[in-house]
Amino acid sequence: MKKLYYKSDSESGYTVIEVLVSLIILLIVVIPLTQFIGYLLSDEKNIEKINATYLAEKEMEHCIINRAYENNKFEEIINGRHYLIKRNIENKGDIIRIKVEVLLLNKNKILANFETLRKPDFSEF
Amino acid sequence: MWKNILKEDGSSLITVMAITTIISATLLIILSYLLIQTKHLHSKENYLTAKYNSEAGIYVYLSELEKYWHYQKWMRPVNRTININPKDSVLITAYPWGSFIHLESYSQKKDQSFKLRTYIGLNPSAVFNSSVVLNPKYSPVVLTGNTKIYGDMRTGKHGVKKGTLAGKPFTGSKLVYGEIIRSEVDQRPSIEKEYLHSLYTDFRLILSQNVTDNFNEIVSDTSTIISFAHSSNPIENILYITNKDLNLRNRHISGPLTLISKEKLTINSSLKLDNHIQILSNKSIIIKGKVNFENVLFYSPENIIISNPNYFEGQVFSENSIQINRNSRLDYPSVLVVYTEKDTGSIQLYPGSNVSGSIIYLTEKDTLLFGQYRGKIVIHENAQLNGLIYSDNFTTLSGHVNGTVITDRFYFYYSPTNYFNWINGATIDREAIKSNFKLPIFFKSSGNYLTPLYFR
Numbered sequence: 001m002k003k004l005y006y007k008s009d010s011e012s013g014y015t016v017i018e019v020l021v022s023l024i025i026l027l028i029v030v031i032p033l034t035q036f037i038g039y040l041l042s043d044e045k046n047i048e049k050i051n052a053t054y055l056a057e058k059e060m061e062h063c064i065i066n067r068a069y070e071n072n073k074f075e076e077i078i079n080g081r082h083y084l085i086k087r088n089i090e091n092k093g094d095i096i097r098i099k100v101e102v103l104l105l106n107k108n109k110i111l112a113n114f115e116t117l118r119k120p121d122f123s124e125f
Numbered sequence: 126m127w128k129n130i131l132k133e134d135g136s137s138l139i140t141v142m143a144i145t146t147i148i149s150a151t152l153l154i155i156l157s158y159l160l161i162q163t164k165h166l167h168s169k170e171n172y173l174t175a176k177y178n179s180e181a182g183i184y185v186y187l188s189e190l191e192k193y194w195h196y197q198k199w200m201r202p203v204n205r206t207i208n209i210n211p212k213d214s215v216l217i218t219a220y221p222w223g224s225f226i227h228l229e230s231y232s233q234k235k236d237q238s239f240k241l242r243t244y245i246g247l248n249p250s251a252v253f254n255s256s257v258v259l260n261p262k263y264s265p266v267v268l269t270g271n272t273k274i275y276g277d278m279r280t281g282k283h284g285v286k287k288g289t290l291a292g293k294p295f296t297g298s299k300l301v302y303g304e305i306i307r308s309e310v311d312q313r314p315s316i317e318k319e320y321l322h323s324l325y326t327d328f329r330l331i332l333s334q335n336v337t338d339n340f341n342e343i344v345s346d347t348s349t350i351i352s353f354a355h356s357s358n359p360i361e362n363i364l365y366i367t368n369k370d371l372n373l374r375n376r377h378i379s380g381p382l383t384l385i386s387k388e389k390l391t392i393n394s395s396l397k398l399d400n401h402i403q404i405l406s407n408k409s410i411i412i413k414g415k416v417n418f419e420n421v422l423f424y425s426p427e428n429i430i431i432s433n434p435n436y437f438e439g440q441v442f443s444e445n446s447i448q449i450n451r452n453s454r455l456d457y458p459s460v461l462v463v464y465t466e467k468d469t470g471s472i473q474l475y476p477g478s479n480v481s482g483s484i485i486y487l488t489e490k491d492t493l494l495f496g497q498y499r500g501k502i503v504i505h506e507n508a509q510l511n512g513l514i515y516s517d518n519f520t521t522l523s524g525h526v527n528g529t530v531i532t533d534r535f536y537f538y539y540s541p542t543n544y545f546n547w548i549n550g551a552t553i554d555r556e557a558i559k560s561n562f563k564l565p566i567f568f569k570s571s572g573n574y575l576t577p578l579y580f581r
Contacts (some may be wrong), residue, residue, distance in 0.1 A: 016140050019140060019141055020140070020144075023141070023144050023148075027148065030148070031151075043159060043162075046159075046162050046163055046166055049166050049170075050166055053166070053169055053170055053173070056173075057173055060177065093188075094188055094191075094192075095184060095185065095188050112170065114173055114174060114177050115177065115181075115210065116177035116178070116180050116181045117180075117181035117184050117185055117209065118180075118181075118184050119184050119187060119188055
């Protein structure tokens, strides 16, 4: 043990400067790469999802408060991203199902999706 | 270490480890941030899904209730699951709560849950848009003093006229600031007496039960906060209580819970009651402490008197009289009901009192006494009601009503004369009531549909 410790304390392979330089190079490459991968993998998607959730909630509340019980489709742009908001009303007897979907326009993928039920003749608070 | 670095002698491993640690920590922070952000985002999504499912549960249950109303499904407490869509369901808890139905809808979506609480009441039908609706048998209505009526008035065929009382004439520039709708047809909305009858029968039944569980046996004398939140409805826990129990310390009791008493109750303490506590007593109930009562219900076959509470939102049922004393305030949706087989009771709002909700005086039998001793609702000078007055007997108005008055006749006494169908110095303003005012459930037969009062 003592021998090993002594050995590691007196390594004579690379100098500190060499190690530092290699680490700096590594950092220059790794950090932006990590950020880029993270951005690609998560952040970009998160931002899209956050926006989509916000838009879906906004549309749902608008529909409920204003009793806008008819189908609708429109686009909205947030920070250069184009979203498609779809409101679908389905009659189920005396109850209606309100479904709101938000898609990223160019990807045609549903990012947020909420639904609820209402009785059209009831007042809201 | 720094000395060794300068010498470039045997420090590389430690330096590498230190720098690696720093880099790892940095990367870990970045990744954690991303992870938290993703989790937060999913939480938000799950929260909204749970919220919309809870709301959906309320409406699905309301729709069922409306459909099966005549089977009186509402009479029993409900605790069941309703499927909202193939993936999600909600837990519905409902029970009759005096003039309303208490309804809870609970939904869980992964780590997020949402519980909505509401009362089910009724959306007023068109007749409630009038300021006054009277028995058409008795007309005209005579207005005197500084009486002001804003909104349509539905009367018998002789309509409305001015009158002079003790030399003082009607002072207004217009009789009614709205339309006078004359008709020989009775336009007063009816009350489901059957509902009120069942409600009062239930109160009497609970009171007649031989309850062996005493409040003071399950709660220690030193307890100040007592919760019965584990119960799904007030009938699940029925305890016998004494006047002393209600005045011991400034307790906070949280329901759902039913407390029954066989003695006169006088609450002097700063008692706090909430979350659906009903107090039923065989004797009179007097509330005169600085109490905080929310979602409470009181029943007594005798008198109930409320004086200056700190906060009061609740329902009061009596078979004799209810008295709201000076400067007392009762918040929406408070309801005061006298339902009686005698027709000599009263509901009185004394000067300075302010009640938001409904005041209802109803006689069990259909044939009423003749004369001035009949039951009545009295709104004294400077008292205010925001909501509905419904009396199948008399109404004496000297104060202010923001809302609708539906009554058999108006009445007041000015020595030595009884004035039948006269209004002296009152203001009735239909427009001043909030548009989201909802009615008690026993107006169901009048074409009013069920609706939530609020979402909490």
